[in-house]
Amino acid sequence: METKGRALRADAERTVRAILEAAERVLSSDPTATMEQIAAAAGVARTTVHRRFVTREALVDALAAWATQRFHEAVEAARPRTSPPLVALHQVTVNVLQVKIGWGFAMSRTAPTDPEVARAHADVLDQCDHLFRRAREEGLLPPDVDLEWARRVYYALIHEAAEEGRGAEEGAVDALAARVVDTLLHGVGTSK
Amino acid sequence: METKGRALRADAERTVRAILEAAERVLSSDPTATMEQIAAAAGVARTTVHRRFVTREALVDALAAWATQRFHEAVEAARPRTSPPLVALHQVTVNVLQVKIGWGFAMSRTAPTDPEVARAHADVLDQCDHLFRRAREEGLLPPDVDLEWARRVYYALIHEAAEEGRGAEEGAVDALAARVVDTLLHGVGTSK
DNA sequence: AATACCTGCAACATCGATGTTGCAAGTATC
Protein backbone atom coordinates (compact mmCIF):
# COMPACT_ATOMS: atom_id res chain seq x y z
CA MET A 1 0.00 0.00 0.00
CA GLU A 2 3.01 2.26 -0.57
CA THR A 3 2.14 5.20 -2.74
CA LYS A 4 5.44 7.07 -2.27
CA GLY A 5 8.44 6.27 -4.41
CA ARG A 6 10.77 5.40 -1.58
CA ALA A 7 10.53 4.60 2.12
CA LEU A 8 11.06 7.56 4.42
CA ARG A 9 13.59 7.69 7.19
CA ALA A 10 12.21 7.10 10.67
CA ASP A 11 12.30 10.72 11.78
CA ALA A 12 10.71 11.90 8.56
CA GLU A 13 7.95 9.37 9.06
CA ARG A 14 7.26 10.83 12.48
CA THR A 15 7.21 14.33 11.03
CA VAL A 16 4.61 13.31 8.46
CA ARG A 17 2.46 11.85 11.20
CA ALA A 18 2.83 14.98 13.32
CA ILE A 19 1.81 17.15 10.39
CA LEU A 20 -1.24 15.04 9.57
CA GLU A 21 -2.37 15.01 13.18
CA ALA A 22 -1.81 18.74 13.53
CA ALA A 23 -3.66 19.37 10.28
CA GLU A 24 -6.63 17.39 11.57
CA ARG A 25 -6.66 19.31 14.83
CA VAL A 26 -6.25 22.74 13.30
CA LEU A 27 -8.47 22.28 10.25
CA SER A 28 -11.30 20.77 12.25
CA SER A 29 -11.59 23.97 14.22
CA ASP A 30 -10.94 26.22 11.22
CA PRO A 31 -11.08 24.77 7.70
CA THR A 32 -9.44 27.88 6.25
CA ALA A 33 -6.38 27.71 8.50
CA THR A 34 -3.09 28.46 6.80
CA MET A 35 -0.08 26.21 6.25
CA GLU A 36 1.70 28.41 8.76
CA GLN A 37 -0.77 27.55 11.50
CA ILE A 38 -0.66 23.87 10.68
CA ALA A 39 3.13 23.89 10.71
CA ALA A 40 3.17 25.67 14.05
CA ALA A 41 0.73 23.16 15.52
CA ALA A 42 2.92 20.34 14.27
CA GLY A 43 6.00 21.93 15.74
CA VAL A 44 7.83 22.19 12.43
CA ALA A 45 8.80 24.95 10.01
CA ARG A 46 6.40 25.85 7.25
CA THR A 47 8.95 24.87 4.63
CA THR A 48 9.07 21.37 6.08
CA VAL A 49 5.36 20.97 5.48
CA HIS A 50 5.88 22.00 1.88
CA ARG A 51 8.73 19.53 1.60
CA ARG A 52 6.42 16.66 2.54
CA PHE A 53 3.30 17.91 0.79
CA VAL A 54 3.89 19.82 -2.39
CA THR A 55 0.67 21.85 -2.22
CA ARG A 56 -2.06 22.54 0.28
CA GLU A 57 -4.35 20.37 -1.77
CA ALA A 58 -1.90 17.52 -1.59
CA LEU A 59 -1.87 17.78 2.19
CA VAL A 60 -5.64 17.73 2.46
CA ASP A 61 -5.82 14.82 0.04
CA ALA A 62 -3.25 12.90 2.04
CA LEU A 63 -5.20 13.66 5.18
CA ALA A 64 -8.38 12.35 3.60
CA ALA A 65 -6.60 9.27 2.32
CA TRP A 66 -5.13 8.52 5.72
CA ALA A 67 -8.45 8.88 7.51
CA THR A 68 -10.28 6.91 4.85
CA GLN A 69 -7.82 4.08 5.34
CA ARG A 70 -8.62 4.02 9.05
CA PHE A 71 -12.32 4.31 8.32
CA HIS A 72 -12.24 1.40 5.95
CA GLU A 73 -10.31 -0.74 8.38
CA ALA A 74 -12.75 0.14 11.14
CA VAL A 75 -15.67 -1.12 9.08
CA GLU A 76 -13.91 -4.26 7.91
CA ALA A 77 -12.87 -5.14 11.44
CA ALA A 78 -16.53 -5.39 12.44
CA ARG A 79 -17.15 -8.14 9.84
CA PRO A 80 -20.49 -6.58 8.85
CA ARG A 81 -21.13 -9.18 6.17
CA THR A 82 -20.99 -12.21 8.42
CA SER A 83 -21.84 -11.46 12.04
CA PRO A 84 -25.52 -11.11 13.10
CA PRO A 85 -26.94 -7.78 11.90
CA LEU A 86 -27.62 -6.29 15.30
CA VAL A 87 -24.19 -7.23 16.58
CA ALA A 88 -22.54 -5.99 13.42
CA LEU A 89 -24.47 -2.74 13.61
CA HIS A 90 -23.25 -2.08 17.10
CA GLN A 91 -19.68 -3.11 16.40
CA VAL A 92 -19.44 -1.05 13.21
CA THR A 93 -20.78 1.94 15.08
CA VAL A 94 -18.25 1.59 17.85
CA ASN A 95 -15.33 1.22 15.47
CA VAL A 96 -16.37 4.04 13.18
CA LEU A 97 -17.05 6.36 16.10
CA GLN A 98 -13.59 5.76 17.41
CA VAL A 99 -12.06 6.81 14.11
CA LYS A 100 -14.45 9.66 13.47
CA ILE A 101 -13.93 11.28 16.84
CA GLY A 102 -10.25 11.64 16.08
CA TRP A 103 -10.43 12.36 12.34
CA GLY A 104 -13.63 14.28 11.94
CA PHE A 105 -12.39 16.90 9.55
CA ALA A 106 -10.54 14.51 7.27
CA MET A 107 -13.64 12.34 6.97
CA SER A 108 -16.01 15.19 6.28
CA ARG A 109 -14.40 15.91 2.91
CA THR A 110 -16.84 15.23 0.10
CA ALA A 111 -16.04 14.25 -3.46
CA PRO A 112 -12.56 12.80 -2.94
CA THR A 113 -10.12 13.37 -5.79
CA ASP A 114 -8.09 10.26 -5.16
CA PRO A 115 -9.78 7.29 -6.86
CA GLU A 116 -8.40 5.03 -4.15
CA VAL A 117 -10.31 7.03 -1.55
CA ALA A 118 -13.42 6.99 -3.66
CA ARG A 119 -13.22 3.22 -3.92
CA ALA A 120 -12.94 2.84 -0.16
CA HIS A 121 -15.98 5.02 0.41
CA ALA A 122 -17.94 3.14 -2.20
CA ASP A 123 -16.98 -0.14 -0.58
CA VAL A 124 -18.11 1.06 2.82
CA LEU A 125 -21.36 2.22 1.31
CA ASP A 126 -21.77 -1.22 -0.15
CA GLN A 127 -21.16 -2.94 3.15
CA CYS A 128 -23.63 -0.64 4.85
CA ASP A 129 -26.25 -1.40 2.26
CA HIS A 130 -25.59 -5.12 2.53
CA LEU A 131 -25.85 -4.98 6.30
CA PHE A 132 -29.15 -3.12 6.16
CA ARG A 133 -30.57 -5.63 3.71
CA ARG A 134 -29.68 -8.44 6.05
CA ALA A 135 -31.24 -6.52 8.90
CA ARG A 136 -34.41 -6.24 6.86
CA GLU A 137 -34.44 -9.96 6.13
CA GLU A 138 -34.18 -10.64 9.83
CA GLY A 139 -37.13 -8.38 10.56
CA LEU A 140 -35.02 -5.76 12.29
CA LEU A 141 -36.10 -3.28 9.63
CA PRO A 142 -39.58 -3.31 8.09
CA PRO A 143 -39.97 -4.81 4.58
CA ASP A 144 -40.88 -1.45 3.09
CA VAL A 145 -37.99 0.46 4.67
CA ASP A 146 -36.36 3.18 2.56
CA LEU A 147 -32.78 1.95 2.63
CA GLU A 148 -31.40 5.22 1.29
CA TRP A 149 -33.09 7.21 4.04
CA ALA A 150 -32.08 4.68 6.69
CA ARG A 151 -28.46 5.01 5.65
CA ARG A 152 -28.60 8.79 5.72
CA VAL A 153 -30.10 8.74 9.17
CA TYR A 154 -27.46 6.29 10.33
CA TYR A 155 -24.62 8.45 9.00
CA ALA A 156 -26.13 11.56 10.55
CA LEU A 157 -26.54 9.91 13.94
CA ILE A 158 -22.94 8.76 13.90
CA HIS A 159 -21.90 12.28 13.01
CA GLU A 160 -23.80 13.73 15.96
CA ALA A 161 -22.50 11.11 18.33
CA ALA A 162 -18.94 11.77 17.19
CA GLU A 163 -19.45 15.45 17.77
CA GLU A 164 -20.65 14.74 21.27
CA GLY A 165 -17.87 12.27 21.90
CA ARG A 166 -15.23 14.85 20.99
CA GLY A 167 -14.77 16.08 24.53
CA ALA A 168 -15.83 12.90 26.33
CA GLU A 169 -13.78 10.19 28.01
CA GLU A 170 -12.35 7.22 26.22
CA GLY A 171 -14.70 4.52 27.50
CA ALA A 172 -17.90 6.35 26.62
CA VAL A 173 -17.80 5.21 23.01
CA ASP A 174 -19.72 2.06 23.75
CA ALA A 175 -22.55 4.01 25.33
CA LEU A 176 -22.60 6.45 22.44
CA ALA A 177 -22.79 3.60 19.94
CA ALA A 178 -25.59 1.96 21.88
CA ARG A 179 -27.55 5.16 21.78
CA VAL A 180 -26.96 5.60 18.07
CA VAL A 181 -28.22 2.11 17.29
CA ASP A 182 -31.18 2.46 19.61
CA THR A 183 -32.14 5.82 18.17
CA LEU A 184 -31.72 4.53 14.64
CA LEU A 185 -34.10 1.65 15.26
CA HIS A 186 -36.60 3.14 17.67
CA GLY A 187 -36.17 6.92 17.65
CA VAL A 188 -36.34 9.03 20.78
CA GLY A 189 -40.08 8.70 21.30
CA THR A 190 -41.97 6.54 23.76
CA SER A 191 -41.97 2.95 22.53
CA LYS A 192 -45.47 1.73 21.84
CA MET B 1 -36.10 46.25 12.06
CA GLU B 2 -34.07 48.57 9.84
CA THR B 3 -30.38 48.25 10.54
CA LYS B 4 -29.25 50.44 7.64
CA GLY B 5 -29.04 54.18 8.00
CA ARG B 6 -31.38 55.03 5.15
CA ALA B 7 -33.87 53.26 2.92
CA LEU B 8 -32.49 52.07 -0.40
CA ARG B 9 -33.91 52.92 -3.75
CA ALA B 10 -36.11 50.23 -5.32
CA ASP B 11 -33.53 49.06 -7.84
CA ALA B 12 -30.80 48.95 -5.22
CA GLU B 13 -33.04 46.87 -3.03
CA ARG B 14 -33.47 44.39 -5.83
CA THR B 15 -29.73 44.28 -6.37
CA VAL B 16 -29.14 43.46 -2.72
CA ARG B 17 -31.65 40.64 -2.93
CA ALA B 18 -30.05 39.31 -6.10
CA ILE B 19 -26.63 39.33 -4.46
CA LEU B 20 -27.86 37.53 -1.35
CA GLU B 21 -29.63 34.88 -3.39
CA ALA B 22 -26.62 34.44 -5.64
CA ALA B 23 -24.32 34.21 -2.64
CA GLU B 24 -26.49 31.47 -1.17
CA ARG B 25 -26.48 29.53 -4.42
CA VAL B 26 -22.77 29.88 -5.09
CA LEU B 27 -21.49 29.49 -1.55
CA SER B 28 -23.61 26.43 -0.85
CA SER B 29 -21.84 24.60 -3.64
CA ASP B 30 -18.43 26.08 -2.82
CA PRO B 31 -17.92 27.91 0.47
CA THR B 32 -14.60 29.34 -0.73
CA ALA B 33 -16.06 30.95 -3.84
CA THR B 34 -14.77 34.43 -4.62
CA MET B 35 -16.63 37.73 -4.70
CA GLU B 36 -16.11 37.65 -8.44
CA GLN B 37 -18.07 34.41 -8.78
CA ILE B 38 -20.83 35.67 -6.53
CA ALA B 39 -21.08 38.90 -8.49
CA ALA B 40 -21.22 37.00 -11.75
CA ALA B 41 -23.98 34.75 -10.43
CA ALA B 42 -25.91 37.80 -9.32
CA GLY B 43 -25.48 39.43 -12.71
CA VAL B 44 -23.70 42.50 -11.34
CA ALA B 45 -20.17 43.86 -11.35
CA ARG B 46 -17.84 42.91 -8.54
CA THR B 47 -17.53 46.52 -7.48
CA THR B 48 -21.26 46.69 -6.96
CA VAL B 49 -21.08 43.87 -4.48
CA HIS B 50 -18.41 45.78 -2.59
CA ARG B 51 -20.57 48.88 -2.70
CA ARG B 52 -23.39 47.06 -0.91
CA PHE B 53 -21.24 44.93 1.40
CA VAL B 54 -18.02 46.50 2.52
CA THR B 55 -16.18 43.25 3.10
CA ARG B 56 -16.65 39.61 2.34
CA GLU B 57 -17.34 39.00 5.99
CA ALA B 58 -20.06 41.65 5.94
CA LEU B 59 -21.73 39.85 3.06
CA VAL B 60 -21.67 36.49 4.80
CA ASP B 61 -22.95 38.07 7.99
CA ALA B 62 -25.78 39.76 6.14
CA LEU B 63 -26.59 36.46 4.48
CA ALA B 64 -26.72 34.73 7.86
CA ALA B 65 -28.84 37.50 9.31
CA TRP B 66 -31.31 37.33 6.43
CA ALA B 67 -31.66 33.55 6.64
CA THR B 68 -31.92 33.64 10.41
CA GLN B 69 -34.77 36.12 10.11
CA ARG B 70 -36.63 33.70 7.86
CA PHE B 71 -35.78 30.80 10.12
CA HIS B 72 -37.10 32.57 13.16
CA GLU B 73 -40.29 33.55 11.41
CA ALA B 74 -40.75 29.97 10.22
CA VAL B 75 -40.61 28.67 13.78
CA GLU B 76 -42.85 31.39 15.20
CA ALA B 77 -45.45 30.82 12.52
CA ALA B 78 -45.93 27.27 13.76
CA ARG B 79 -46.95 28.50 17.24
CA PRO B 80 -44.88 25.78 18.93
CA ARG B 81 -45.71 27.01 22.44
CA THR B 82 -49.46 26.71 22.12
CA SER B 83 -50.60 24.14 19.57
CA PRO B 84 -50.59 20.43 20.49
CA PRO B 85 -47.02 19.05 20.54
CA LEU B 86 -47.40 16.55 17.72
CA VAL B 87 -49.10 19.10 15.50
CA ALA B 88 -46.54 21.75 16.37
CA LEU B 89 -43.70 19.33 15.70
CA HIS B 90 -45.00 18.63 12.24
CA GLN B 91 -45.75 22.23 11.43
CA VAL B 92 -42.39 23.50 12.65
CA THR B 93 -40.67 20.85 10.60
CA VAL B 94 -42.53 21.82 7.45
CA ASN B 95 -41.84 25.51 7.89
CA VAL B 96 -38.18 25.10 8.76
CA LEU B 97 -37.62 22.67 5.90
CA GLN B 98 -39.04 25.17 3.47
CA VAL B 99 -36.54 27.80 4.61
CA LYS B 100 -33.62 25.47 4.97
CA ILE B 101 -33.96 24.01 1.49
CA GLY B 102 -33.49 27.45 0.03
CA TRP B 103 -30.99 28.89 2.52
CA GLY B 104 -28.91 25.91 3.54
CA PHE B 105 -25.53 27.57 3.44
CA ALA B 106 -26.55 30.71 5.27
CA MET B 107 -28.09 28.65 8.06
CA SER B 108 -25.13 26.34 8.44
CA ARG B 109 -22.92 29.16 9.73
CA THR B 110 -21.90 28.48 13.32
CA ALA B 111 -21.04 31.04 15.98
CA PRO B 112 -22.78 34.08 14.51
CA THR B 113 -21.00 37.38 15.09
CA ASP B 114 -24.14 39.48 15.04
CA PRO B 115 -25.73 39.44 18.52
CA GLU B 116 -29.13 39.84 16.89
CA VAL B 117 -28.60 36.57 15.04
CA ALA B 118 -27.35 34.88 18.19
CA ARG B 119 -30.51 35.94 20.01
CA ALA B 120 -32.73 34.52 17.30
CA HIS B 121 -30.94 31.19 17.40
CA ALA B 122 -31.12 31.10 21.16
CA ASP B 123 -34.82 31.83 21.03
CA VAL B 124 -35.43 29.04 18.56
CA LEU B 125 -33.43 26.72 20.76
CA ASP B 126 -35.63 27.73 23.63
CA GLN B 127 -38.83 27.10 21.72
CA CYS B 128 -37.54 23.71 20.65
CA ASP B 129 -36.71 22.82 24.22
CA HIS B 130 -40.09 24.01 25.42
CA LEU B 131 -41.85 22.01 22.75
CA PHE B 132 -39.96 18.85 23.65
CA ARG B 133 -40.80 19.29 27.32
CA ARG B 134 -44.45 19.56 26.50
CA ALA B 135 -44.12 16.47 24.31
CA ARG B 136 -42.64 14.65 27.28
CA GLU B 137 -45.46 15.73 29.54
CA GLU B 138 -47.93 14.37 27.04
CA GLY B 139 -46.18 11.02 26.96
CA LEU B 140 -44.92 11.51 23.42
CA LEU B 141 -41.38 11.30 24.72
CA PRO B 142 -40.40 9.04 27.64
CA PRO B 143 -39.90 10.64 31.06
CA ASP B 144 -36.18 9.86 31.05
CA VAL B 145 -35.52 11.21 27.53
CA ASP B 146 -32.23 13.03 26.99
CA LEU B 147 -33.57 16.34 25.68
CA GLU B 148 -30.16 17.46 24.44
CA TRP B 149 -29.74 14.33 22.37
CA ALA B 150 -33.31 14.50 21.10
CA ARG B 151 -32.74 18.03 19.89
CA ARG B 152 -29.52 17.09 18.15
CA VAL B 153 -31.21 14.20 16.41
CA TYR B 154 -34.08 16.43 15.38
CA TYR B 155 -31.76 19.05 13.90
CA ALA B 156 -29.75 16.38 12.12
CA LEU B 157 -32.84 14.79 10.62
CA ILE B 158 -34.05 18.14 9.37
CA HIS B 159 -30.65 18.73 7.85
CA GLU B 160 -30.76 15.43 6.00
CA ALA B 161 -34.30 15.97 4.83
CA ALA B 162 -33.40 19.42 3.54
CA GLU B 163 -30.47 17.95 1.66
CA GLU B 164 -32.78 15.43 0.05
CA GLY B 165 -35.40 18.06 -0.65
CA ARG B 166 -32.90 20.20 -2.53
CA GLY B 167 -33.68 18.66 -5.91
CA ALA B 168 -37.24 17.61 -5.19
CA GLU B 169 -40.56 19.12 -6.19
CA GLU B 170 -42.30 21.81 -4.23
CA GLY B 171 -45.11 19.77 -2.74
CA ALA B 172 -42.90 17.04 -1.34
CA VAL B 173 -42.04 19.05 1.76
CA ASP B 174 -45.01 17.69 3.68
CA ALA B 175 -43.94 14.13 3.04
CA LEU B 176 -40.38 14.93 4.04
CA ALA B 177 -41.56 16.53 7.28
CA ALA B 178 -43.78 13.55 8.06
CA ARG B 179 -40.83 11.24 7.63
CA VAL B 180 -38.63 13.40 9.82
CA VAL B 181 -41.14 13.41 12.66
CA ASP B 182 -41.82 9.70 12.31
CA THR B 183 -38.13 8.86 12.28
CA LEU B 184 -37.47 11.12 15.23
CA LEU B 185 -40.12 9.40 17.33
CA HIS B 186 -39.88 5.79 16.11
CA GLY B 187 -36.65 5.40 14.17
CA VAL B 188 -36.41 3.35 11.00
CA GLY B 189 -36.70 -0.05 12.69
CA THR B 190 -39.66 -2.37 12.87
CA SER B 191 -42.10 -1.07 15.45
CA LYS B 192 -42.53 -3.52 18.31
C1' DA C 1 33.08 7.12 10.91
C1' DA C 2 31.21 7.90 6.35
C1' DT C 3 27.12 8.72 3.98
C1' DA C 4 22.83 10.17 2.82
C1' DC C 5 18.92 12.19 4.58
C1' DC C 6 16.27 15.61 7.23
C1' DT C 7 15.26 20.18 9.25
C1' DG C 8 15.20 25.19 10.27
C1' DC C 9 15.95 29.60 8.61
C1' DA C 10 16.06 33.42 5.62
C1' DA C 11 15.17 35.29 1.45
C1' DC C 12 12.72 35.58 -2.67
C1' DA C 13 9.07 35.11 -6.28
C1' DT C 14 4.28 34.76 -7.49
C1' DC C 15 -0.45 34.99 -7.45
C1' DG C 16 -5.18 35.64 -6.60
C1' DA C 17 -8.48 37.84 -3.78
C1' DT C 18 -9.83 41.91 -1.61
C1' DG C 19 -10.82 46.55 -1.43
C1' DT C 20 -10.71 51.60 -3.50
C1' DT C 21 -11.45 55.44 -6.59
C1' DG C 22 -13.15 58.32 -10.48
C1' DC C 23 -16.09 58.87 -14.05
C1' DA C 24 -19.57 58.36 -17.59
C1' DA C 25 -24.07 56.52 -18.58
C1' DG C 26 -28.42 54.95 -17.01
C1' DT C 27 -32.56 54.98 -13.96
C1' DA C 28 -35.78 55.81 -10.04
C1' DT C 29 -38.14 59.48 -7.70
C1' DC C 30 -40.22 63.91 -6.96
Added chain:
DNA sequence: GATACTTGCAACATCGATGTTGCAGGTATT
Protein backbone atom coordinates in the same frame (compact mmCIF):
# COMPACT_ATOMS: atom_id res chain seq x y z
C1' DG D 1 -37.76 67.49 -16.37
C1' DA D 2 -34.53 68.30 -12.50
C1' DT D 3 -32.23 65.77 -9.02
C1' DA D 4 -30.07 62.33 -6.67
C1' DC D 5 -29.07 57.68 -6.64
C1' DT D 6 -27.14 53.48 -8.84
C1' DT D 7 -24.27 50.86 -11.85
C1' DG D 8 -20.41 49.18 -14.91
C1' DC D 9 -15.87 49.69 -16.12
C1' DA D 10 -11.09 50.39 -15.78
C1' DA D 11 -7.30 51.19 -13.14
C1' DC D 12 -4.83 50.93 -9.05
C1' DA D 13 -3.17 49.57 -4.36
C1' DT D 14 -2.58 46.11 -0.87
C1' DC D 15 -2.13 42.00 1.38
C1' DG D 16 -1.69 37.36 2.86
C1' DA D 17 -0.98 32.76 1.42
C1' DT D 18 1.50 29.74 -1.35
C1' DG D 19 5.47 27.81 -3.17
C1' DT D 20 10.82 27.85 -4.08
C1' DT D 21 15.76 27.81 -3.26
C1' DG D 22 20.27 27.54 -0.91
C1' DC D 23 22.75 26.45 2.85
C1' DA D 24 24.42 25.24 7.38
C1' DG D 25 23.77 22.20 11.22
C1' DG D 26 21.85 17.99 12.93
C1' DT D 27 20.43 12.99 12.81
C1' DA D 28 19.40 8.19 11.25
C1' DT D 29 21.52 4.37 8.95
C1' DT D 30 25.22 1.32 7.31
